[in-house]
Amino acid sequence: MLGSESTPARAFDLFGLFGGEEAPPPPSPAALPYSLRFQGVEDEDLLRPLQDASSLYRLRLDPPPDGEGLLRRAEADPARLTEVLWGYGYYGGSVGIRIEDVRLGGDAAARAAVRAAEAARNRVLVPVRIAVEQGPLYHLRSLTVTDPAGRPFPPDILPERLTRVGPDVPARSATVLAREAKLVDHFRAEGHPFVKVVRRDPVVDHAAQAMDVAFAIDPGPKAGIGAVTVSGAPGVDPAVIRSFIYAEPGDPYSPQALAGIRRSVSRIEALGSVRVREGTALDPDGNLPVFVEVAERARHLVGVSARYSTVDGPGVRAYWADRNLFGGGESLRIDADLYYLGLGNDFYARRRKLAGIETNGLGGRLAATFVKPGLFGTRNDLLVSAFVGREVQQSYLTDAAGGTIALRHRFSDTFSAQAGIEGQVGSSRDALGRVDYRLVGLPVSVAYDSTDNLLDPTEGVRLTASAVPYPAFLGSDPGIFLAKAQGSTYVAFDDEARYILAARLGFGSISGAGLAEIPASLRFFAGGGGSIRGYSYRTVGPIGPFQLPIGGRSLLEGSIEGRIKITDTIGIVPFVDAGTAFAGSLPDFDERIRFAAGLGLRYYTGIGPVRVDLAVPLNPDRALKQPPVALYISLGQAF
Structure with missing residues (x-):
């Protein structure tokens, strides 16, 4: 101790986590701390x-x-x-x-x-x-809304729910301003871009410890969407950008319509930031001009991602992309995927050997995808893809190569349809034997997506359906017909989307050939992180020789999740999955449906939630060796 005078100790609180405050200066002759x-x-x-x-x-x-x-x-x-x-x-x-x-x-x-x-x-x-x-907390007693002349709005213009006041609502400034913002948002959503709050008159009743608030609102003129002007991104053909704007002049104005413009234009991979700005006055036709300001993003993209599951094994994917190949928003992407299926399981390894399926567990796929959006300034996109790879699963091995050329028409930001021609050749080996196949198909599909987020949806619906005939007269061997459909829906129970119910249902069917004639890679299997969690990947369904899964000609599966945010960054997700593959081309409910349940942890980041799921199979097939629990780690929700 260097002296007899001591000073107050100051705790080390670098981030202010413990509420510590800096002490005032000590007494001095020059100031009065x-x-x-x-x-x-x-x-x-x-x-x-x-x-x-x-x-x-x-x-x-x-x-x-x-x-x-x-x-x-x-x-x-x-x-x-x-x-x-x-x-x-x-x-x-x-x-x-x-x-x-x-x-x-x-x-x-x-x-x-x-x-x-x-x-x-x-x-x-x-x-x-x-x-x-403090005194007593006053409460909001009533809320009245009139036009500038003092006339109340009829219920068809201003619903009663917007002026209704619940019991024990605190008469706080923030509460009043929030109700005012909802009123303004309502009129804007009804097509009034220049709505103004002319007066806000709060009256406090001290005897009743209550407040009454009166608003005078001028909705302003009702407008449509006017001319849309696009600026920025000189390296991208403006006709392509305009093809992603679905609003037409004269369409009803609303903030949701402008948000739709921003969302759809943001789908162009060559673009980074997209800003949609409203005009400050109506044009002579009573429409509101709209300005879309865009900026290009870095042209080239390189990335690596990894995944792991205790039953599906580890995998790594690398990709390279050019997002504006010829100046028209064209994208060329090359993906390389390498994985190792967890084949140390003696149960499957022994039976594969008995079935004559020799593999070291390494699988991979090299694929290239080219997309030309906005062909000739229309809402049609050209899609070309090709792949070559080896698919290794617990019960089969497939070597294949193929490609697709398709044309997609975008009816709106949420709905599109696609048709094209597809071809692939390959060889598949499983417990039913070897199938050398050649397929030439005419795929058609539709997609509808009204969700608000790709990786973490909180509301909306996703639907996809596809059908691919592989007719013999085009050279297909075998000649089959394949159909798939999947839908999911998301419902938030509160305004902040902290409590969400998510549900998914999937269906598939193959007809035109017997099970043994269909390549194993095209048959339907259930099980795995994107299907029925808790069961090994692609092992749920009909069982063939050597007790190996052989897949089915139809599939029915579904999931339901409760997504609950505990904090802004942490959430839990209890879930139940169910389904199976069926031997026939249509589901046969005499066959046993498999169930699984589990609990997930979510860590919410700026790019999407990190997903960690633990799942338990509830009624596994005792003839197969399923793990008692499975762990899944990935980015994004399960569906």
Whole structure:
């Protein structure tokens, strides 16, 4: 110890996690530092706003030079702090300030406070107390809305639910402003871009401890969407950008329509930022001009991702992409996927060997995809893809190569249809034998997606359906017909989407050939992270020779999840999955449906949730060795 005088210890609180505050300066002959204490604040949400409004608190580390300076700070606080109390619904509250033991109020008290403060100079910190009497919390009693002339709006223009006030709603400024914002949003959604709040008249009834608020709102003219002007991104053909704008001049104006423009234009991979701005006045036709301002993103993209499941094994994927190949928003992407199926399982390894399926467990796929959006400025996109790879599963091995050329028409931002021609050749081996196949098909598909987020939807519906005839007259061997459909829906139970119910249903069917004639890679299997969690990947369905899964000619599976946010970044997801593959071309409910249940953890990031799921098979096939629990880790929700 270097001296007899000690100083207060200061805790190390780098991020302010423990609520520590820096101590005021020590007493000195040149200034009057002071200690400050708030008293009587019972509402925990009220203390921080009071501190932010208080000059005494905000300037506590910069002491005044004399008692007069301290007095001026103290005298400025009561009015500001009283406004904070009113803003939080405490209209009967009051604020009193003491310097030393002198309560401020009047000239005599002011002079006494200055003398008491000066007496502490260079000896001790001047004790200052802010005494808050909150009083009762007032409540919002009624809300009325009229036009500028004082006439109420009819219910078909302003629904009663927007003016209804529930019991015990605090009469806080934030509450009133939030209701005002909802009223403005309602009129804008009904096509009034220039709605204005002309008056806001709050009236406080102290006897009833209540507040009545009256709004006068001028909706302004109803408008349509006017001319859409696109600017920015000189390296991208503007006709392509315009093909992704589905709103036409004269369509009803709404903020949702403008959000749809932004969302659809953002789908062009060559573009980064997209800003949609409203005009400041209507055109002669009564429409609102719209300005779309875009910017290009980096042309080339390189990435690597990894995945792991305790039953499906590890995998790694690398990709390269050019997002504006010829200046028309064309994208060329090359994907390389390498994985190792967890084949150390003696149960499957022994039976594969008995079935003559020799594999080391390594599988992979090399694929290239080219997309030309907005052909000739239309809403048609050209899609070309090719692949070559080896697919290794617990019960089969397939070597294949093929390609597809298709044309997609975008009817709207949410609905599209696609048709093309597809071909592939390959060889598949499983417990039923070897199938050498050649397929030439005419795939058609439709897609509908009204969800609000690709990786973490909170509302909307997703539907996809496809049909691919592989007729013998085109050279297909075998000649088959394949159909698939899947739908999912998402419902949020609160405005902040902290409680979401998500459900998924999938169906598939193959007809035109016997099970043994169909390549194993085209048959339907259930099980795995994107199907029935808890069961090994593609092992749920009909069982063939050597107790190996052989897949089916039809599939039915579904999932239901409760997505619950505990904090803004952490969530839990209880879920149930069910389904199976069937031997026939249509589901036969005499066959046993498999069930699984589990609990997931979600960590929400800026790009999407990180998913960790633990799943347990509830009624596994005892003839197969299923793990008692499965772990899945990936980015994005399960569906």
